[in-house]
Amino acid sequence: MAHPRSALLNVMTAAAQKAARRLTRDFGEVENLQVSKKGPADFVSNADKKAEDTLVKELQKARPDYGFILEEANNIEGKDSSNTWVIDPLDGTTNFLHGIPHFAISIGLLRDGEPFAGVVYNPITDEMFWAEKGQGAFLNGRRLRVSARAHLSEGLFATGLPFLGKEKDGERFMQRVNAVTTLSAGVRRFGSAALDLAYVAAARYDGYWESGLQAWDIAAGIVLVREAGGFVTDMDGKRKMLENGSVIAATDKMHEPLFNLIK
Numbered sequence: 001m002a003h004p005r006s007a008l009l010n011v012m013t014a015a016a017q018k019a020a021r022r023l024t025r026d027f028g029e030v031e032n033l034q035v036s037k038k039g040p041a042d043f044v045s046n047a048d049k050k051a052e053d054t055l056v057k058e059l060q061k062a063r064p065d066y067g068f069i070l071e072e073a074n075n076i077e078g079k080d081s082s083n084t085w086v087i088d089p090l091d092g093t094t095n096f097l098h099g100i101p102h103f104a105i106s107i108g109l110l111r112d113g114e115p116f117a118g119v120v121y122n123p124i125t126d127e128m129f130w131a132e133k134g135q136g137a138f139l140n141g142r143r144l145r146v147s148a149r150a151h152l153s154e155g156l157f158a159t160g161l162p163f164l165g166k167e168k169d170g171e172r173f174m175q176r177v178n179a180v181t182t183l184s185a186g187v188r189r190f191g192s193a194a195l196d197l198a199y200v201a202a203a204r205y206d207g208y209w210e211s212g213l214q215a216w217d218i219a220a221g222i223v224l225v226r227e228a229g230g231f232v233t234d235m236d237g238k239r240k241m242l243e244n245g246s247v248i249a250a251t252d253k254m255h256e257p258l259f260n261l262i263k
Helices: 007-033 041-062 093-097 170-183 193-201 215-227 255-262
Strands: 066-070 080-091 104-111 114-122 127-132 136-139 156-159 186-188 207-210 231-233 247-250
Touching (some): 007 104, 007 127, 041 066, 041 080, 041 093, 041 104, 066 215, 114 215, 127 193, 156 193, 207 255
Parallel strands (some): 156 186
Antiparallel strands (some): 080 104, 127 136
């Protein structure tokens, strides 16, 4: 049975769906541009900005006093300083640019600086993940629980390749990947932090780690994982994910062994 959403989540999912309609059309055009000499880069940058404009407009209409932390434009101060939207209109831009259908719209709400609600939507698969603090996590109305797998050897994990210059110690990153790969069922790198976190919440992955992130990459996904029964910390084992741009998200059984492998 589909679970009823709160008024807040209805606002967030409706905004995501509206932005997604244009993004989906734009994605079809990007697929055509793959073989053109000009290429799709400028077009994608414009699609990203248009999606962000749509999200801001829709969210402002419903909650006019909330502020915004934005990827593409300048942040917007809100009259209500305790509520701030953190949005990524296109998480997985490189996938989108290359015609790969693995990207998402991510809308997080910070309440007093803490992730409170999150929506992650892949318009191509029509998978809408949502969660609100204390209310559970859901995928298209189905309640989500993190995986029950108990041993690293059974676990499938996700990470992101660091951008050059973002993670100083590339060698350390490869050591982490090798350590996890050796002791687990595998490591995946699909190019969307928001979907990686959503997949941990949906028990598709058992854990995910990455550094060099921005608040809009992870704000929504943090709520999803927590509300599905998982644990989220930064790479130091603290709860400063948004401040320092690193995250380890995993099931209750996998977080500590994963943390110990990659710290």
